[in-house]
Amino acid sequence: MVGIDRRLLQNVDWPLVGATVGLVILSASTLATLQVGRAGGGVALRQLAWFGVGLVALLVVASVDYRRLVRAAPLFYLAGLAALVAVSMFGRTVSGARRWLLVGPVSVQPSELFKICFVLMAVWLVTSHWAQPVGKTALVLAAPLAVVPAALIVKQPDLGTAVLLFPVLLALLVAAGLQLRLLGGLVLAGLAATPLAWFILLRDYQRERILVFLDPLRDPLGSAYNVIQAKIAIGSGQLLGKGVAGATQSRLAFLPERHTDFIFAVFAETWGFVGCLVLLACYALLLARGFDIAASTREPVGRLVALGVTCLVASQVLVNVGMVTGLLPVVGIPLPLMSYGGSSMVVSMMALGLLLSVRMRQFQ
Amino acid sequence: MSGGRLGYVGHQMSGRPDPGRRRILVMAGLVSAALLVIVCQLWYLQVLEGGRFQEASDKNRTRIRPIAAPRGILFDRHGLPLVDNRPAFTLSLIPRELERDPAARDATLGRLASLLHIPFAELQEAVARIPPDSILPVRVRRGLSMDDVARVEEWKLELPGVIVEVEPQRAYPTSRFAAHLLGYVREANDEQLKQGRYRRGDMVGQSGLERLLDEFLRGKDGGERIEVDAMGRQIRLIQSTEPHPGAEVVTTVDRRIQEAAERAMEGLAGSVVVMDPRNGDVLAMVSTPAFEIDRFTGTIERNAWLRVIQDPDHPLLNRTIQSQYAPGSVFKIVVAAAGLQEGTLAPTDRTHCTGEFQLGRWTFKDWKEGGHGSVDLLDAMRHSCNVFFYEKGLKIGGAVIAKYAAAFGFGTPTRIDLPGEKLGLIPKPKLRRDRRVGGGWHAGETVNMSIGQGAILVTPMQVARFMSAVANGGVLWKPRLVQRIVRPDKGVVWSDGGTVTGHVELSPMVWAFLRQSLWVAVNDGGTGAAARIPGIDIAGKTGTAQMIAKSRADKGQDHAWFASFAPVREPEVVVVVLVERGGKGGQVAAPIARKIFNAIFLEKVASIELGG
Numbered sequence: 001m002v003g004i005d006r007r008l009l010q011n012v013d014w015p016l017v018g019a020t021v022g023l024v025i026l027s028a029s030t031l032a033t034l035q036v037g038r039a040g041g042g043v044a045l046r047q048l049a050w051f052g053v054g055l056v057a058l059l060v061v062a063s064v065d066y067r068r069l070v071r072a073a074p075l076f077y078l079a080g081l082a083a084l085v086a087v088s089m090f091g092r093t094v095s096g097a098r099r100w101l102l103v104g105p106v107s108v109q110p111s112e113l114f115k116i117c118f119v120l121m122a123v124w125l126v127t128s129h130w131a132q133p134v135g136k137t138a139l140v141l142a143a144p145l146a147v148v149p150a151a152l153i154v155k156q157p158d159l160g161t162a163v164l165l166f167p168v169l170l171a172l173l174v175a176a177g178l179q180l181r182l183l184g185g186l187v188l189a190g191l192a193a194t195p196l197a198w199f200i201l202l203r204d205y206q207r208e209r210i211l212v213f214l215d216p217l218r219d220p221l222g223s224a225y226n227v228i229q230a231k232i233a234i235g236s237g238q239l240l241g242k243g244v245a246g247a248t249q250s251r252l253a254f255l256p257e258r259h260t261d262f263i264f265a266v267f268a269e270t271w272g273f274v275g276c277l278v279l280l281a282c283y284a285l286l287l288a289r290g291f292d293i294a295a296s297t298r299e300p301v302g303r304l305v306a307l308g309v310t311c312l313v314a315s316q317v318l319v320n321v322g323m324v325t326g327l328l329p330v331v332g333i334p335l336p337l338m339s340y341g342g343s344s345m346v347v348s349m350m351a352l353g354l355l356l357s358v359r360m361r362q363f364q
Numbered sequence: 365m366s367g368g369r370l371g372y373v374g375h376q377m378s379g380r381p382d383p384g385r386r387r388i389l390v391m392a393g394l395v396s397a398a399l400l401v402i403v404c405q406l407w408y409l410q411v412l413e414g415g416r417f418q419e420a421s422d423k424n425r426t427r428i429r430p431i432a433a434p435r436g437i438l439f440d441r442h443g444l445p446l447v448d449n450r451p452a453f454t455l456s457l458i459p460r461e462l463e464r465d466p467a468a469r470d471a472t473l474g475r476l477a478s479l480l481h482i483p484f485a486e487l488q489e490a491v492a493r494i495p496p497d498s499i500l501p502v503r504v505r506r507g508l509s510m511d512d513v514a515r516v517e518e519w520k521l522e523l524p525g526v527i528v529e530v531e532p533q534r535a536y537p538t539s540r541f542a543a544h545l546l547g548y549v550r551e552a553n554d555e556q557l558k559q560g561r562y563r564r565g566d567m568v569g570q571s572g573l574e575r576l577l578d579e580f581l582r583g584k585d586g587g588e589r590i591e592v593d594a595m596g597r598q599i600r601l602i603q604s605t606e607p608h609p610g611a612e613v614v615t616t617v618d619r620r621i622q623e624a625a626e627r628a629m630e631g632l633a634g635s636v637v638v639m640d641p642r643n644g645d646v647l648a649m650v651s652t653p654a655f656e657i658d659r660f661t662g663t664i665e666r667n668a669w670l671r672v673i674q675d676p677d678h679p680l681l682n683r684t685i686q687s688q689y690a691p692g693s694v695f696k697i698v699v700a701a702a703g704l705q706e707g708t709l710a711p712t713d714r715t716h717c718t719g720e721f722q723l724g725r726w727t728f729k730d731w732k733e734g735g736h737g738s739v740d741l742l743d744a745m746r747h748s749c750n751v752f753f754y755e756k757g758l759k760i761g762g763a764v765i766a767k768y769a770a771a772f773g774f775g776t777p778t779r780i781d782l783p784g785e786k787l788g789l790i791p792k793p794k795l796r797r798d799r800r801v802g803g804g805w806h807a808g809e810t811v812n813m814s815i816g817q818g819a820i821l822v823t824p825m826q827v828a829r830f831m832s833a834v835a836n837g838g839v840l841w842k843p844r845l846v847q848r849i850v851r852p853d854k855g856v857v858w859s860d861g862g863t864v865t866g867h868v869e870l871s872p873m874v875w876a877f878l879r880q881s882l883w884v885a886v887n888d889g890g891t892g893a894a895a896r897i898p899g900i901d902i903a904g905k906t907g908t909a910q911m912i913a914k915s916r917a918d919k920g921q922d923h924a925w926f927a928s929f930a931p932v933r934e935p936e937v938v939v940v941v942l943v944e945r946g947g948k949g950g951q952v953a954a955p956i957a958r959k960i961f962n963a964i965f966l967e968k969v970a971s972i973e974l975g976g
Binding site: 171174175176177231232233234235236237238239268272273276277280283284287288291294295296298300303307311314318321322325326327 | 382383384385387388389391392395396398399401402403405406407409410411413414415416417418420421
């Protein structure tokens with residue numbers, strides 16, 4: 001491999017790689033049982049093909065020194081913003097949402113790719129000399145960094161992805177030394193701003209989803225249908241699951257979006273509580289490695305990059321599983337590595353590439 | 365980068381405190397806690413409440429209730445429906461709700477079989493070919509009577525998985541109305557299912573316009589996703605998609621003329637084509653005997669089906685385009701046209717008809733014993749004198765006659781929009797010097813051809829196109845059946861302005877003579893006198909196509925032709941009648957044409973007067 005010396009290869013985080021491969025295998029085998037779209041296992045094969053593309057992306061990202069990537073972050077960020085603007089102008093509309101850009105034969109979801117640009121940009125800003133020491137000034141500088149793209153993404157509409165940007169930014173600020181006093185103030189301000197977001201940014205159906213989450217009986221015919229069916233699917237999996245043939249909820253298409261956002265429910269129905277523990281253990285291992293890399297890296301840029309991508313993956317996993325199990329409102333976030341989707345897969349792999357990159361260069 | 369606050373950002377020296385690390389570990393702890401909450405929720409859902417959800421999953425009896433889109437309606441040229449839809453009851457099974465246990469399931473099917481008098485094996489067969497966990501109802505039998513429906517509803521609790529659906533079904537004005545033109549609609553057969561365009565139980569046009577325009581007529585089915593309780597009663601509607609009805613088709617047919625023509629042909633085998641010579645519109649198209657189109661729609665008993673297929677009168681055959689006959693004396697018009705145009709025949713040419721024509725050692729007879737005496741061309745057309753045409757045909761030449769026949773469209777398809785059209789046949793004579801006895805073209809064949817007998821074959825539709833050309837001065841129209849197709853939401857999606865497929869170039873004198881001679885044949889003591897209606901100038905030619913007698917029973921059973929148009933000055937309508945084994949054209953076919961002309965011209969006048 002070009003540009004990687006042998007010392008770097010010795011430091012590959014194998015448990016992280018193992019957890020990733022395990023999750024992709026679970027994803028493909030779950031997708032293979034669903035008859036979605038074209039003939040039979042079509043989605044599973046395409047997911048594996050995307051994994052291959054992601055692997056290349058991972059190697060490319062890992063082979064470059066992450067410090068060079070962070071130095072170039074403003075460029076990536078601006079390019080990402082431009083892509084988001086492009087989507088809002090000539091994006092492809094699928095079932096009412098304008099989220100995709102056609103690039104040759106594939107449709108790309110720029111809001112997914114933007115997440116990586118955002119992490120790099122946030123690290124660049126937090127570690128820049130203007131933000132030192134990390135306090136009010138840093139906050140004022142960082143806020144528009146998330147608010148502008150979030151507004152663009154909410155308009156697509158893709159509430160989930162937009163919301164994700166904030167915990168990641170917050171985690172980076174906190175790790176970079178934001179005073180806890182300011183953090184408290186920020187939380188209060190966020191609560192105060194909620195009504196504003198409620199009336200200005202959210203669309204009717206998004207508001208409805210949140211209301212339904214708070215009170216499922218509000219609309220058992222419409223919006224709550226997904227939640228109720230997902231709960232039935234998960235619950236009826238019981239301890240050991242129904243197996244592939246018995247998973248009627250999933251196979252008979254009671255579940256909407258079962259190969260994308262609700263894939264966890266399919267998995268839970270098929271393999272039960274025990275299967276879910278295995279799946280969550282894979283994520284736990286992956287996240288634990290991420291936090292460990294961040295904690296054990298003393299070089300600040302590397303630490304923050306590792307922390308940023310770990311938080312990104314962690315919040316996606318928590319929000320997705322939380323929403324499918326009925327703990328959170330339905331916002332439409334894919335489950336990293338599990339949900340079917342090319343953009344999501346490639347972005348997850350790039351995030352892991354960054355983690356591996358930081359790990360490999362930890363002891364230089 | 366400058367040194368950060370409390371050493372958060374900036375290179376760390378080993379040994380110095382690392383507060384950032386502590387904060388990261390706290391975050392990791394928070395994520396772990398969140399994961400733990402999720403595990404607790406899963407424990408609650410799957411282990412503590414799992415049984416309850418399992419039950420909910422079992423009871424999750426969502427049904428998909430298809431709503432069949434009403435098939436598009438075919439209208440006649442004045443907007444009268446040729447076919448309509450009425451609600452009909454269909455017996456369906458929902459595979460997933462049938463008893464799992466084979467014995468219990470057979471008990472259900474047995475009960476159903478005895479209730480409705482359906483063969484038990486038929487039900488078993490239906491169940492065997494469907495996937496057992498489908499929630500889509502599978503149609504088993506259409507056209508249930510009200511009694512059947514009442515019985516099924518009464519025994520509903522004993523018949524899990526059995527439902528009665530209401531679907532639109534074809535309804536026809538009369539049992540055999542325009543059967544060949546419209547065609548019948550039946551469930552997609554195995555072959556059609558293999559093409560992948562249809563689902564089992566879909567109604568598909570199988571013949572006629574229903575088949576040709578199936579894509580337009582079928583529309584798009586809608587459906588409802590409903591939740592039902594254990595008794596199959598609807599609890600609530602989850603989702604519903606409206607069906608899109610099929611397109612409306614405006615045909616060229618005139619329902620009144622079609623009905624009149626069908627009435628006129630009652631009890632006879634044969635066909636009628638009524639065409640507008642100005643644009644090729646098919647105003648009526650009758651083929652008898654017809655099949656009972658309404659019995660073909662829906663479920664037909666095997667025996668009834670076999671009876672239709674094995675019927676020696678071939679009711680499924682569309683005789684207007686699929687049967688070929690010798691044109692008989694109708695063909696004399698072509699011979700006259702050829703001779704006049706080529707100059708080998710003059711209106712003043714005379715022949716003395718003795719009732720026989722001698723060619724070498726063969727004798728060709730006239731239809732009239734004793735002959736017609738001295739006749740010119742007009743007389744020969746009027747009385748349909750064979751001897752005159754034997755003699756003149758030989759003079760004109762077989763190749764020339766064949767050339768004109770081809771120009772008038774014989775031997776080539778009319779390109780009507782119906783499948784299975786026959787081409788007819790014009791024998792191809794070689795040049796005269798190739799003539800040999802016992803091989804090649806024989807002069808006797810030219811003689812036979814001159815009166816439309818021998819190897820020559822035509823379809824009634826070809827004759828109608830030919831007569832239209834005679835009426836309109838040489839334009840060959842493609843017979844038009846469909847004027848336009850209108851989708852309820854999109855407006856006109858297809859229209860046909862008429863297509864000219866050829867021209868016959870004859871001098872105006874020749875056209876005038878042909879029309880005059882045809883008028884004379886009807887109105888001035890000719891063979892077509894039986895078609896005469898005072899006040900309407902009908903022009904026409906009779907024909908009697910000899911059957912090659914295969915047995916004694918066939919002997920003398922000739923096909924009767926009458927090809928005509930009216931009014932002679934500005935022709936509006938062509939009527940071609942063929943009666944199989946009818947006898948003489950003038951005695952059998954001409955009176956039928958008269959009835960049809962009567963309906964077209966006189967009854968219309970009467971109705972307008974009544975309306976005024």
